[in-house]
Amino acid sequence: MSVPRTAALALGDDALILSQRLGEWAGHAPVLEEEVALANIALDLLGQARALLSMVGDEDELAYLREEREFTNVQLVERPNGDFAHTIARQLYFSTWQELLYGRLATGEGALAELAAKAVKEVAYHRDHAEQWTLRLGDGTELSHERMRTALAALWRYTGELFQPVEGLEVDWEELREEWTRRITDVVERAGLSLPEGPQGTSWAAGAGRQGIHTEPFGRMLAEMQHLHRSHPGASW
Amino acid sequence: MTTSEWPLWEVFVRSRRGLSHTHAGSLHAPDAEMALRNARDLYTRRSEGVSIWVVPSAAITASSPDEKDPFFEPAADKPYRHPTFYEVPEGVRHL
Numbered sequence: 038m039s040v041p042r043t044a045a046l047a048l049g050d051d052a053l054i055l056s057q058r059l060g061e062w063a064g065h066a067p068v069l070e071e072e073v074a075l076a077n078i079a080l081d082l083l084g085q086a087r088a089l090l091s092m093v094g095d096e097d098e099l100a101y102l103r104e105e106r107e108f109t110n111v112q113l114v115e116r117p118n119g120d121f122a123h124t125i126a127r128q129l130y131f132s133t134w135q136e137l138l139y140g141r142l143a144t145g146e147g148a149l150a151e152l153a154a155k156a157v158k159e160v161a162y163h164r165d166h167a168e169q170w171t172l173r174l175g176d177g178t179e180l181s182h183e184r185m186r187t188a189l190a191a192l193w194r195y196t197g198e199l200f201q202p203v204e205g206l207e208v209d210w211e212e213l214r215e216e217w218t219r220r221i222t223d224v225v226e227r228a229g230l231s232l233p234e235g236p237q238g239t240s241w242a243a244g245a246g247r248q249g250i251h252t253e254p255f256g257r258m259l260a261e262m263q264h265l266h267r268s269h270p271g272a273s274w
Numbered sequence: 275m276t277t278s279e280w281p282l283w284e285v286f287v288r289s290r291r292g293l294s295h296t297h298a299g300s301l302h303a304p305d306a307e308m309a310l311r312n313a314r315d316l317y318t319r320r321s322e323g324v325s326i327w328v329v330p331s332a333a334i335t336a337s338s339p340d341e342k343d344p345f346f347e348p349a350a351d352k353p354y355r356h357p358t359f360y361e362v363p364e365g366v367r368h369l
Contacts, residue, residue, distance in 0.1 A: 068280065070301055070312040077315050162320075169308060 040092040040148050041205025043109070046099075047247055048203075049089030050110035053100055054255075055131060056082035057262050058118055067121055074166055078128070081159040088152050101266035105249075105256050112246040113195040115255040119188065122174055122181070126188035128167035133220050134199045134213075135160045141208050168224050175228025186230055193233035198244025282331040283309040285316075290323040300331060 059079035066072035090096040113131055118124045139160055142153035174185040200214040222232050243252070266272075280302040286295035298317040303309035309328040318324050337345055353359075 068302060070303060070308075070316065073315045074312065166311065169311065173304065173308075 042093045044203050044205035045089045045092045045149065047109045049086050049093075049099070050108050051114050051131075051135075052082040052089065053086035054108070054110045054258075055114035055127075056080075056086060057258060058114065058116075058127075059124075061118055062124065071121075075124075078163050078166065081156075081163065085152070085156050085159070092148060092152075097266070101263045105251055105259055107249060108251065108255075108259070109247050109249060111195070111198045112244050112252050112255075113192060113198065115246070115251060115258060116192060116195060117254050119191075120184060121170075122184040122188040123191065125167055125170040125174065126185065126192050128163060129171050129189075129224065130192060130196050130199070130221065132160050132163035132167050133224075134196075134217055136164045137213055137216055137220070138206075138208065141213070142206065145207065171224055171230075172228045175225065175230045182229065185228065189225060189230060190233040190235070193235055193237060194243045197237040198246060201244070201247055203247065280304055283313075283328045284331050284334060285309075285313040286327040286329070287313070287317050288325040290321060295325065295327055303328075306330075 056079045059075050059082070062072065062075045062079075064072070066075055086100070087096050090099045093099070111131075113127060116123075116127060118127075136157060139153040139157040143150055143157055145153075171185060174181040176182070199217070200210045202208075202210050218232075225232055282300050283303055283306075284300050285298045287298040288295045298313070301309065301312050301316055303312050306328055310326055313326050313328055314320060318326065
């Protein structure tokens with residue numbers, strides 16, 4: 038069974054771009070231990086991206102030689118790191134979704150299901166890490182609570198896109214959204230916060246990353262990521 | 275963030291086929307749950323089937339290096355402290 042190209046690219050781009058963002062934390066995390074944790078998560082995601090992109094082409098070409106409009110990651114993963122709370126909110130939204138999605142994909146057949154079965158263990162850890170920090174920041178000091186609240190609200194508009202159907206993935210997206218919302222609600226409530234209000238998936242909420250439309254900071258991120266490869270085309274390292 | 279909010283934890287790891295927990299190192303974490311997770315990242319590389327213990331360093335009482343001599347010096351010059359003069363009678367099993 039061949040791997041559906043659109044799906045492998047979409048999931049591969051999600052993992053690649055979030056991995057790149059998390060890599061930016063190296064040397065800047067609040068504490069050494071957290072630095073290691075974020076790097077670990079970034080490496081897991083990079084591994085997933087490599088596997089997914091390799092399924093449909095040359096991983097380096099796909100990562101380094103595509104233009105912004107050719108990337109089909111959701112906008113959520115390309116959002117800047119912001120403060121630690123923003124990074125954690127992004128991780129919480131994304132990894133909860135990824136765990137639920139990969140869990141479903143793992144029950145299928147083919148190379149994608151095999152990858153999902155392997156990756157779901159990793160993303161369960163990512164989700165746990167994000168949950169632990171959401172609880173601690175939300176239930177921490179007045180300042181950390183406020184920052185966590187702000188971060189969850191700021192990224193909320195990008196979450197609707199997670200449930201846009203992806204060609205080639207046999208998933209009940211509405212059911213996925215319900216389960217995701219239940220999980221997120223549970224965590225933010227335990228953290229003493231509440232689910233942000235506002236549009237999530239309506240026409241004027243953000244989110245057309247799957248169609249190649251990206252937010253403004255994405256271009257700069259891509260320029261940094263691709264700079265070396267484009268300066269020395271064809272080099273091997 | 276003060277150090278008091280991020281206390282030191284000692285990490286003991288039992289590898290998958292290991293018999294006992296061995297002191298692997300220490301780390302800072304805000305609480306035990308986070309200490310476990312950090313220990314996993316730092317000391318086990320997520321190998322499956324390992325067991326981790328974390329203990330706040332403050333909970334450990336160590337023997338004092340200053341008292342090493344009286345504490346550990348075996349009284350080697352008192353041979354009667356060592357059961358070396360007994361001959362095991364024949365017929366004693368399982369010794």
